[in-house]
Amino acid sequence: MKKIGSELSGTVQTAMPKSKLKLLREYHEIYIMLIPVVLYYILFKYMPMVGNVIAFQDYSITRGIFESEFVGLKHFSTFLKDVYFWRLLRNTLMLNLWSLVLEFPSAIIMALLLNEVRCLAFKKTVQTVTYMPHFISSVIIAGMVLDFVSNDGLINSVINRFGLETVPFITDPKYFRGIYTISGIWQSVGWNSIIYISALSAIDAGLYEAAAIDGASRWRQTFHITLPGLLPTIAIMLIMRIGSMMTTGYEKIILLYNPTTYETADVISTYVYRQGIRGAQYSYSAAIGVFNSVINFILLVFANWFSKRTNGSGLF
Amino acid sequence: MLKRTKGEKIFAVFNTLFLTGMLIATLYPCLYVLFASISDPVELYSGSKILLCPRGFNLTNYAHVLKNSMLWIGYRNTIFYTVAGTLLNVSLTIVAAYCLSRRGLPGKNFILMAIVFTMYFSGGMIPTYLVVKNLHLLDKFAALILPGAINTSNFIIMLSFFRGLPGELEEAAKIDGANNYLILIQVMIPLSKACIAVIALYYAVEHWNSYMPGLLYINNMRKYPLQLVLREILLEGSAQQNGVVSIDDADAVAETIKYATMVVSTVPMLCVYPFIQRYFVKGVMIGAIKG
Numbered sequence: 001m002k003k004i005g006s007e008l009s010g011t012v013q014t015a016m017p018k019s020k021l022k023l024l025r026e027y028h029e030i031y032i033m034l035i036p037v038v039l040y041y042i043l044f045k046y047m048p049m050v051g052n053v054i055a056f057q058d059y060s061i062t063r064g065i066f067e068s069e070f071v072g073l074k075h076f077s078t079f080l081k082d083v084y085f086w087r088l089l090r091n092t093l094m095l096n097l098w099s100l101v102l103e104f105p106s107a108i109i110m111a112l113l114l115n116e117v118r119c120l121a122f123k124k125t126v127q128t129v130t131y132m133p134h135f136i137s138s139v140i141i142a143g144m145v146l147d148f149v150s151n152d153g154l155i156n157s158v159i160n161r162f163g164l165e166t167v168p169f170i171t172d173p174k175y176f177r178g179i180y181t182i183s184g185i186w187q188s189v190g191w192n193s194i195i196y197i198s199a200l201s202a203i204d205a206g207l208y209e210a211a212a213i214d215g216a217s218r219w220r221q222t223f224h225i226t227l228p229g230l231l232p233t234i235a236i237m238l239i240m241r242i243g244s245m246m247t248t249g250y251e252k253i254i255l256l257y258n259p260t261t262y263e264t265a266d267v268i269s270t271y272v273y274r275q276g277i278r279g280a281q282y283s284y285s286a287a288i289g290v291f292n293s294v295i296n297f298i299l300l301v302f303a304n305w306f307s308k309r310t311n312g313s314g315l316f
Numbered sequence: 317m318l319k320r321t322k323g324e325k326i327f328a329v330f331n332t333l334f335l336t337g338m339l340i341a342t343l344y345p346c347l348y349v350l351f352a353s354i355s356d357p358v359e360l361y362s363g364s365k366i367l368l369c370p371r372g373f374n375l376t377n378y379a380h381v382l383k384n385s386m387l388w389i390g391y392r393n394t395i396f397y398t399v400a401g402t403l404l405n406v407s408l409t410i411v412a413a414y415c416l417s418r419r420g421l422p423g424k425n426f427i428l429m430a431i432v433f434t435m436y437f438s439g440g441m442i443p444t445y446l447v448v449k450n451l452h453l454l455d456k457f458a459a460l461i462l463p464g465a466i467n468t469s470n471f472i473i474m475l476s477f478f479r480g481l482p483g484e485l486e487e488a489a490k491i492d493g494a495n496n497y498l499i500l501i502q503v504m505i506p507l508s509k510a511c512i513a514v515i516a517l518y519y520a521v522e523h524w525n526s527y528m529p530g531l532l533y534i535n536n537m538r539k540y541p542l543q544l545v546l547r548e549i550l551l552e553g554s555a556q557q558n559g560v561v562s563i564d565d566a567d568a569v570a571e572t573i574k575y576a577t578m579v580v581s582t583v584p585m586l587c588v589y590p591f592i593q594r595y596f597v598k599g600v601m602i603g604a605i606k607g
Contacts, residue, residue, distance in 0.1 A: 023422055029496035030415045034427070037412040037466065041431060044463045047447045048439020054446070061449075110338075113331055126335050128593060129342050135589050137525035139543045140578050143550030144345055147574065154348065157365040186342065194600045218324055243436070251528050255551060269441070276442040277532060289440035300436070 055287035068283075075287030084271065092267040092292075095253070096245045098181045104241060106189045108234060111196030112226065116218075127197075130190025142255035145183045146170060173263035180249070180256060180265070195237065196230060203229040235307045239315045243300035246292045268292045353377055353575035360572060377576035380569070387577065389538060390545030393457075397541055398523040401461045405519040406512060408466050413474035414500050419483070435468045441532070448533055459533035460526075460541065467522070470515045473599060477511040478504065514599040517592050524585060542581060549577050 024031075055075060057068040079085060110130070117123040133141070148154045149169035156166045169175045207225045216224065241248075250269035257265035268288060276285030308314040320328070348367055352360060356372030363371070381387060415421070416428055439447075444463065453459040481504065489499045505512070527543035534540060540548075 027418070027421055027496075030418055030421060033411050033496070033500075034415045037408060037415070038427065040408065040462075040465050041434060043451075044444065044447065044465070045434040045439065046430075048443035049437065051439055051443030051446055054443065113335060116328070116331055117335065118328070122332070122335070126339055128590070129339050131593060131597075132346075132586070132589060133342060135521060135525075135585050136582055137527065137543050137546070137585075139525075139527050139546045139550065140582055143546070143574065143578060144349060146551065148345065148348075152361075152365060154365050154367075161364065161366065186345075189338075190342070194597055198600075217321070218327070254531075255547065272441055277445060282442055282446060286440065286442040289442055293437070293440060297437075 052286055052290055054283050055290045057283055059283040059286075061282075071283075075284045076291060078284065079288050079291060084266070087263065088266060088268045088271050091264055092246060092269075094264075095177060095180060095249060095267060098177050099184055099249070100241065100245075102181050103185050103188065103192075104238065106185050107192035108196055108230065110189050110193040111200060111230075112222070114193065114197060115200045115226070127190065131194070132190070133187045134191035136187075138252050138255060141183060141187055142252060145179060145256065149175075149179060170258070171260040173261045173265065176257065176261045176265045180253065183256075184249070184252070196233060199230055199233040200226065231311055232313045235311055235313050236315060239300070239303045239307055242303035243296065243315075245299055246296040349575050349578050352572060353579045355572065357569045357572040377569070377572045378580070380573050381576045381580050384549075384577075386537070386540075386545050386548070387542075387580070390540050390542035391581075393539060394524060394542035396457070397460050398520050400457075401464075401523045402516055402519045404461055404465055405467070405470075406516050409471050409474050409515060410505065410508075410512065411500070412466060412471055413478050414504055417475055417478035418496075431468060431471065445532055454533055455536045455539060457539065460523075460529050463529065463533075464522075467519065470518055474508075474511060474515055477508055481507055510598075514595045517595055518599060521585070521592075546577065546581055550574055 051065065054065060054068065056070055056072060057065075058071050058074075059065065059068045082088075114123055114126060117126070150156070151166055151168060151170075155169065159165075159167060167175070169179060203225065208221055211221050211225060247269060250267055250273070253265055253267060253270050254273065257270070269292065272285045272288050272292070275281045275288070279285075304314045304316060351367045351370045354373060354375065354377070355367070355370045356374040357377065359372040412431075416424055416431075418424070438444075448454060448459055448463055453462065485503055485507070486499055489503050494502065525543065527541065527547060530541045530544040531547075534544065
C-alpha cells in the first residue's frame with residue numbers, strides 16, 4: 001500500500017520539477033536494467049574505437065595499449081608506400097563501383113517490373129523465390145559459385161557445348177569482378193527490392209488515375225509519378241550504400257578469392273584480415289583500418305551532400 | 317481500370333517472360349545442386365555437367381556426408397550458438413529498447429545518441445579482435461555470442477515498436493503497483509510478441525549463417541560453427557583442383573560429396589523459410605519506415 005502511494009505521488013507530481021533523488025528513485029530499476037546494455041556498448045563498440053590508438057603505436061601484446069611506444073603516422077606512411085597500396089585501393093573502389101552500377105539499380109528495376117504484374121499469384125511466387133537466396137549462407141553461395149565456374153563446372157560445360165575453349169574463371173583475375181557482381185545480384189536482387197516495393201505501394205493511386213484520365217501513357221506515368229515517388233527511398237539507400245562502400249563485401253571476397261586472383265580481388269579489408277589476424281601485425285593493420293574508415297566517412301559525407309543538393313533529402 | 321493498349325500488352329508479355337527467367341535463374345542453381353547430390357558420382361563426371369535432372373541415382377554421397385563427424389560437430393555447435401546467442405540477443409535487445417523507450421528518463425537521449433553513433437562508426441576488425449583477445453574470449457563459445465549481443469538495427473526496430481504502444485497501459489500498471497520489471501514482463505512483452513518474433517528470427521538466421529566471427533575468433537576445430545566446417549569442406553583447395561583435367565573415381569566421389577553437404581546444411585533453413593518469410597518482410601518494412 002505504501003508503495004502504491006509513492007508511485008502515485010510520482011505520477012501526480014510530473015508537472016513539477018523533480019529533484020535528482022526522486023528521479024533516481026523512480027527510474028532506478030531502469031538504470032539497473034540498462035547496466036548490461038551500456039556495458040556491452042562500451043566493451044564491444046567503444047573500446048575498439050579507442051583501441052584504434054594502436055594505429056599510432058608499435059603495439060605489442062605483452063606491453064599493452066598503455067605501455068606501447070607511440071610512433072605517430074609511421075604505419076600510415078608505410079601503407080601509402082606499400083607495394084599493394086594502389087592495387088588495394090583500386091580493387092576496393094572498383095568492386096564497389098561495379099556493384100553500385102549493376103547491383104544497386106537491379107533491385108529498383110526488379111521492384112518496378114514486379115509492380116507492373118497484374119497476376120497476384122505470379123507476383124507472390126516471384127517474390128518468394130527471389131527472396132530465398134538471402135537466407136542461404138555466403139559459404140554455401142561461394143561454394144556453389146566456385147563449383148559452377150570451375151574448369152569442369154556447369155558454365156564451362158555450356159561454353160564447351162558451343163564449341164568454345166574452357167575459360168579459367170577461378171584463376172584468371174580478369175573474371176573476378178564479374179563473378180563477384182553477378183553472384184551478388186543473384187543473392188540480393190529480390191531481397192533488396194522489398195524496400196522499393198513498399199515505397200511503390202505508398203504512392204497515391206489517385207495520381208495514376210488522374211494521369212490516365214489526362215491521357216498519360218504507362219511510360220509517362222512511370223517517369224512522372226513512379227520514379228519521383230521512389231526517389232527519396234533511392235537517395236537514402238544510395239547514401240547508405242556509399243557509406244558502407246569500403247567495408248561491404250569482404251566476407252564474400254575472402255570466400256571467393258585465391259592468391260591467383262589477388263590482382264583484382266584483394267581489397268583493403270581482406271588485406272587487413274591477412275595482415276592483422278593471420279600475420280599478427282596489429283598496429284599496421286589497425287592503421288590500414290583507420291585509413292579505410294576515413295575514406296569511408298569522406299564518401300558518406302560527400303554522398304549526403306550531393307543528395308541534399310540534388311533532391312533535397314539526405315540522411316543527416 | 318482502363319483498357320490496356322497494344323504496347324502495354326506487349327510489355328506485359330515481355331515482363332512476364334523476363335520475371336519467369338529470373339525465377340528460373342534463381343531456382344536452377346539450387347535444383348542443380350540437389351540433382352548433382354543424388355547423381356551417380358562416376359556418371360556425373362564422365363559427361364558434361366549440364367544437368368536437367370539427376371544423372372543416375374545414388375545416395376552414397378549422403379551416406380558419406382552423414383558419416384562426417386566434423387559436420388555433426390559443426391551442426392551441434394551452430395545449434396548451440398544459435399539458441400544461446402538468440403536468447404541473449406533477444407533479451408538484451410528487449411531490455412535496451414524498453415528502458416530507452418521510457419518517457420522522461422534522464423540521460424536517455426545521450427545513451428540513444430551513443431548507441432546510434434555505433435551504426436556509423438565502428439572500431440574495425442583488428443581493435444575488436446584485440447578486445448576479444450584481451451578479454452580472454454578467443455576460442456571460447458562466448459566469443460561468438462558476446463561481441464554481437466545487440467544488433468543496433470534490430471534494437472531500433474524494437475524501440476520504435478515499444479514507442480508505438482499506448483502509454484496508458486503502463487500508467488494503469490503503475491497505479492496497480494507494478495514496478496518497472498513487472499511492467500516489462502507482464503505488460504510490454506505480451507503486447508509485443510509479434511515484433512519479438514521478428515527480431516528473434518533475424519538474430520537466429522544471422523547466427524546460423526555467420527562465419528566471419530568464427531573465422532576471427534575460433535581456432536579450435538571442435539568449436540567451429542557449421543559455416544566454418546562447410547568452408548573447409550567446400551572451399552579449401554578449390555583453386556588447386558582447377559589445374560586437374562581428368563578426375564578419377566575417388567575425386568568424383570569427393571566432388572559429389574560437396575553437393576550433398578550443401579544440401580544437408582541448407583535444408584533446415586529452406587524448410588523454415590516459407591514460414592518465416594513474411595515476418596522478415598515485415599521487419600524490413602518497420603526498419604524502413606522508422607530508419
